[in-house]
Amino acid sequence: MSVGTSFKFSRVGLAIVAALASSTAFAEEAASESQVTVDSNIERISVTGRSFNDYKVGSSSGAMRGDIDIMDTPQSVTVIPDFVTDEQLATNLSEVLVNDSSVTGGSEKWNRQVFNIRGFELDSGSGYLINGQQQWSHYVQPIETLQQVEVLKGPSSMLYGQSGPGGLINMVTKKPTYENMFELGFDTDENGSTRFQLDAGGSLNESETIRYRTVLVKQDTKYWREYQDGTNQERDRWLGYLNLEFDITDDLLLSLKYDHTQDKTGIDRGGWLDSSGDLIGGRDLIWDQPWAFTDNTISNLGAELTYNITDDWKVKAGYNDQQFNRQRLDSSPSYSEDALTDGYKISPFDRYDDWQHKTGYVDFTGNFYTGDVEHQLLIGANMLDYYYGMLRVKGASEVVQVGQPVPNPGLDYHDDPDGKYESEYKHYGFYVQDLVTLNDQWQLLAGVRYDEQKKDGAGNNSYAVSPKFGVIYSPADNGSIYVNYSKSFTPQGSVNDENDINDKLNLDPEYGEQYEIGTKWELFDGSLLLTGAVFDITVSNVTVTEQLETPIGDKDTITTQSGEQRHKGFEMGAQGQVSESWFMTGSMMYLDAEYVRPETDSLNGKTPVDAPEWSANIWTRYEMTDDLALNFGAIYVGERFANTDNTISKDGYVRFDMGAAYTMDVMGSDVSVRVNVKNLFDKDYLAGGTNTDVTVGQGRHFSLALEAKF
Template sequence: MRFKFSCVGMAVVAAISSMPLAAEQVPEDIERISVTGRSFNDYKTGVASGAMRGDINLMDTPQSVTVIPDFVTDEQLATNLAEVLVNDSSVTSGSEKWNRQVFNIRGFELDSGSGYLINGQQQWSHYVQPIETLQQVEVLKGPSSMLYGQSGPGGLINMVTKKPTYDTLFNLGFDTDDNGSTRFQLDAGGSLNEAQTIRYRTVLVKQDTQYWREYQNGENQERDRWLGYLNLEFDITDDLLLSLKYDRTQDKTGIDRGGWLNSKGELIGGRDIIWDMPWAFTDNTIENLGAELTYFISDNWKVKAGYNDQQFNRQRLDSLPSLIKGSEDPFTDGYTVSPFDRYDDWQHKTGFIDITGNFSTGFLEHQFLIGANMLDYYYGQLREKGTSVSVMPGQPIANPGLDYHNDTSLSESDYKHYGFYIQDLVTINEQWKLLAGVRYDEQKKDGAGNNSYAVSPKFGVIYSPMDNGSIYVNYSKSFSPQGSVNDPNDVNDKMNLDPEYGEQYEIGTKWELFDGGLLLTGAVFDITVSNVTVTQDLGAGESITTQSGEQHHKGFEMGAQGRLSDKWFMTGSMMYLDAEYDRPAEDSLNGKTPIDAPEWSANIWTRYEMTEALALNFGAVYVGERFADKENMITKDGYVRFDLGAAYTMDVMGTDVSVRVNMKNLFDKEYLAGGSNTDVTVGEGRHVSLALEAKF
């Protein structure tokens, strides 16, 4: 790939790289911990529960992990998962059409069914995940099949929800922006009895979003979302804890599939235009009902079991606009609208049981885990298609009045997945630790040849030359079943596909400075995936899906997170990525780079406390040049986006009230975000948000 590195982009990377040097120059001051202000824990979290399926310190985790706490994303006034994950440069965004978000980790796209976890359990994530219920987001990088079974080679996103509190918590929030969007939030918790053995946490959200892009009749895309979340904890005995969780999301929005790019990578029709019809929409209803039971056998051993039932229903009335084949000028040649009404029913049931314990054998100390988990997946679809018509831009097309109930042919699929795993983190002495684990997976699906089996090992070694630093190496594998080709226009329709297998070698280092206030990380990785599934367009409405060759991604990443001084905090990262397909020489994709896999990416977000009441923020995001098509003929330019923010906190009649103003894309940079040449997300221009929060 030809790489274009702007001077500003280089400045962002240089700023991140120089943080350790700047940090070293800050004198040690043991009195720092008594200074009034934010603690380093607001920006730095020492534990990622999903990385080892337990509360093991990041320094003892031989894996690259980024933890993004809610304090940081609240500062940024994030409203969706994409705005959270921008804090880790190893994660890049893909398409955002149909009111869902696609992400890549280390250049590999995350699967909706196996790439996302909530509290360590896989969730069907074919929608915009609510973030108001989250305490932190963990980016687990590299293959994680040893602990979670079927998953991709790039990594996983684990979303950790807010927990009940012993003390009374009652926060009210409101935010708005220059488009007229509004969001109301309630976050409350506390004990329900005097003994504090019954506790709760609840979150309520009402959001009305006005998007900046316009349909061709002058209307803006809108979104209406409700969210309710309740988590109850019961101390049944001193040793037995029961947790019950329920959440419901109702999310309806108009459709904006994104922009079209011509062969030169230029946006067709400008930044503002939406090619979908204003009557097109998606309406999602998602419910999660879960329970966890934790039994403390002794001070060193516990058993934890959990179950979650996710019901996801969606209606999608789509106008499905597309360019006329061979045309790049819809204003002259028109374009095609192919409406359909579709109903989707996803049911995602998960369960697990983990036994964890600490024990010694001679001079060796063990942090031991043995467990099993399962997934029961069902999908059903009804769909009624309308008649395709050619239209000119601005030409009104009436709602075709389709109704998916008219389709009597129900399309269904289901499978069951089981896994058993064992892991041991062995402490040999103060300098050396050894991690070893293995998992057996079995996926059962109706039909001959559809069952899949896999054994996924993981090994790691940690060397700690000093108390505040570690160097590690690891080896891990991923396992991702592919099912069969299900497309009547595909040459290989109904062909059973083999699982994709990933293999990673990683070496990294982690250091804590300033009394543990600042965490510095670095990692070099090499990932190879075999049996890569690729679908190519053959023209004339036909395609072909094949599995051959490999996909090879290698690179390095750096990160810094925490406190630089009593008043200065930061989080930032950068990544270099070399990604390409390694396929037979005659294959057109051989040597090509996957879509949305930039060679360089970086980000930084800082907080400086001017006074105890006033804090200023500065941030920057750099994403390098990327390809927008599999054949690497169309590129999207790299860009740098700068953000600013300020917050003021005051006491109003005994209540802490904070006011925050953020400006995103300070210099109104025009840029293209994730997505291919047919569904690219267009970056928003300068954008101002205002938020109020009261803590009672």
């Protein structure tokens, strides 16, 4: 990487940081000029029914397994509230997570989304949580049911067991309401996509001891990229969600939750890049055949019981049963740099996957004193029962020519000649954590966890002890400085790819270790949160999958484990209200990531895929009047490598977005109209993914939304 290129990254990143800094300075001046202005703003917002500060959330339920103030959390955490993502007309988790620069996107093939935190890829089985319980996330997560998304950065194995070194995504669902609410929403775009939403809640009896929240979604999406018969990729999705709360007694609360998702879409594994990093066949071309699809059916049935033993002590237990079934009829095109002239091979198959995730936990929490020292104690245990089954039947491979799609081979996974492949394991963990408040300035955090994963077969069991330590120093009431040390434990299971030389090989766990120093400050009476952190993460026994230069039969990849992976960097963030009418959220990250392998290893010193040196984002709302608001956003992602050998790179880019919303009273109901433009200047760019499955950024894109609140 040249010095000139590095300077270009830094300059763009620092430009966005300068914008954040200037907005903060402006806010401080505005706040000092008139405190009365802020007070009048509170009164105005309460009239319109909107909360005072929609952009800032004061606590995170996932970082400490409880609603503990972010200022009392010795860890870098970003909370993205649904108000912000509703403004952005986000339709999937990828469009939510662009609000945190420590998260970068990866491949989106097979109707699923891959993410990296601090440069480490999140595992589908251990990288995602729903209300603090592990969620199998091998699909596009629905976001309409979410109240907020929490990005927990750094190792979190002390609380959650198996998890990656970069962090976790905790998705917090919407809760039942005491007051009746009913909201209808509709949005569409220039391609003809539509999404209908209903969100309702309230009490079911006069005493308000039984409450509900329900969400219904019907979405039909038409994408802009085209199959070779001229048709577009399409998606058909519907979602149902119901959450019931019962106050059994004044101290005992039962919550029942059920959601069901049906999601069918055509397959688009992404674009192919040649050795120069240019798209083969242009931006619109889909290499998959038009008959290829994935059909996902997911259901979650869960229950939580909370018992307040006293005002200071409580016990909380939860269980969730997730059933995930997928049919995938895949044409499985094989990458070829000469595909336009010589054609390319497809190897069709029909496959049925059955994942079953059963999770449970018990947490015992309490506040007590030893002398003048306050303790916030957590003692708990959780478990995961995992099952996977697969049926698959293959068709004949053939070479096809671009622009000449072939007929559907008519495969049926029920005809699998080998029978059902099955795999299962059980995971248990026990943990203790104590947040000790010594005085107004000093807090200490100490915790430890024991994990055990049991899998059939000799030598397949894994054990780990994961400690975590933190110190918080508060030099002022509105600011803190912290340090922490934590470890991660990630069982790897076995290689499950028939095109890999080491298919079915049992892999050893990966172990991570992080040191972090950070600071958090609340300005303007707590309305604006500023954060910063420096981190150093080292992972041993790293699992790496590489493309073979020369395929061996049908084998074109090899998965191995050796050496380390080290990621160092710093990040900054700002979130909240910066003046009477101006709200913002923004962040930036610098990352230095590399493989540390034996000197004879070709990967030694190389940078992982999709780990940019610089990334930044900003999203703002300016309220022109009580009824009209304007939005502006920018996303910067620096240059990234598209293969593990670092011979192919994707250029850095800046994408600008804008929006406007107008709210009116129609027969006593709030009705809002929103117009958004993504990629305002029609920038050509490549998002996540490798040279064989890169996500091609969409050009200028218009969306329109209507919402009515009754």
